[in-house]
Amino acid sequence: EDQVTQSPEALRLQEGESSSLNCSYTVSGLRGLFWYRQDPGKGPEFLFTLYSAGEEKEKERLKATLTKKESFLHITAPKPEDSATYLCAVYAGGTSYGKLTFGQGTILTVHP
Amino acid sequence: DADVTQTPRNRITKTGKRIMLECSQTKGHDRMYWYRQDPGLGLRLIYYSFDVKDINKGEISDGYSVSRQAQAKFSLSLESAIPNQTALYFCATSGGTSFYEQYFGPGTRLTVT
Numbered sequence: 001e002d003q004v005t006q007s008p009e010a011l012r013l014q015e016g017e018s019s020s021l022n023c024s025y026t027v028s029g030l031r032g033l034f035w036y037r038q039d040p041g042k043g044p045e046f047l048f049t050l051y052s053a054g055e056e057k058e059k060e061r062l063k064a065t066l067t068k069k070e071s072f073l074h075i076t077a078p079k080p081e082d083s084a085t086y087l088c089a090v091y092a093g094g095t096s097y098g099k100l101t102f103g104q105g106t107i108l109t110v111h112p
Numbered sequence: 113d114a115d116v117t118q119t120p121r122n123r124i125t126k127t128g129k130r131i132m133l134e135c136s137q138t139k140g141h142d143r144m145y146w147y148r149q150d151p152g153l154g155l156r157l158i159y160y161s162f163d164v165k166d167i168n169k170g171e172i173s174d175g176y177s178v179s180r181q182a183q184a185k186f187s188l189s190l191e192s193a194i195p196n197q198t199a200l201y202f203c204a205t206s207g208g209t210s211f212y213e214q215y216f217g218p219g220t221r222l223t224v225t
Contacts (some may be wrong), residue, residue, distance in 0.1 A: 041200070046215070
């Protein structure tokens, strides 16, 4: 069974204080790992797809990296508007064909 | 205009009532999904459809049914609502060469009293 674990559950940062969120996964044959941002009461917003170990993607203050067992979402010099829940999901194909497995999310709060 | 829309955005209903949540998309995707989100439980898949004639149960389909009226429309019904179906419901779509990248609608907040 595919499993995704995100840590920490919640992270509080001061504006400008860089940090990383972790997504550990257990799947048979990773086909893709996805990061989403979700604001309270809204739908998840797609951020990145990573396909293979060593791959990196960047968008503004966010950089996502992937290894064979985990992914990191690095936040550089965060601003209060980066506050949100960040979700990680994996796609493994096979018996999970067409379906994503989501982690519980990390709630990020950035204080001014 | 949003690519994935959901109606209604908020709904309060009573136990035992039938309710339908609707989803429409203009992304041209062939795959559509219904999820519910509860605090502490994350996103859980209710039903998914890979095309108009292909509908599949997800991990928590009991108490729900769906209808794929067209490629762009996918509805979720609660035949007899119960309080533990109170949750945020999201529709998502995917398609094309990156068919596993899912794009979500804004959600429906459903309260069953």
